Amino acid sequence: MKNLFLSFLSSLLLSATAWGQLSNAQLMKIKEDADDGKSLWIKLFEESRIKNEPSNLTPLRKENESFLSSNISQLSRMYAEGDGRELITAIKNYLVIEQQFVRNVMIPAETLSPTDNEGYEQLNKKISEFTQKERAFEIDIHNALRSSPEPLIENDAQDEVANEPEAEISTEPQKEAKPKRKRKLPHEEYDEPKSKKRKKSSEDEE
Secondary structure, eight states, rough: HHHHHHHHHHHHHHHHOOOOOOHHHHHHHHHHHHHHHHHHHHHHHHHHHHHHGGGGGHHHHHHHHHHHHHHHHHHHHHTTTTTHHHHHHHHHHHHHHHHHHHIIIIIIHTTTTTTTTHHHHHHHHHHHHHHHHHHHHHHHHHHHHHHHHOOOGGGGGHHHHSSSSSOOOOOOOOOOOOOOOOOOOOGGOOOOHHHHHHHHHHHOOO
């Protein structure tokens, strides 16, 4: 857990210093990093109660707080400078919800006593409520991506494969192949009545 924690802190610091114009893929990376930070905090929150070490939550909470604040400021600056992409607004709104999670869940967790069962139940309830709330904002992000003229770089290769025409497979039942009709020999071309008629004609001539 410690190595994972340090690795995540490095990732947050690197992301927070990446200023400038961002592609859709980079914007989505900010959202994913925010999700990773919250998920890691929830795991640490569960462990801290078992080990009776709530103080371990503080460093990770501060890093999450700093990451969210820095990226909200960056997205606000991009929008103010004329980048009116819907995805920027959708990601920013999502990060604001994550800031509320920090204030309403992460900070109160640092003062909980391991024997405060009611306090832990309330926080777990809030975690579930935020999960439900996030879904509405994730729908906004998804819609913004769909309406954006800029595709995600990572999906370009997948889109090319998806756009390739596939061989059509007929679902209709196959008709049985009829056996080829055997061609009649010359002497079989005439049916029996004609043969008899021809024979009678010959006898009359005699």
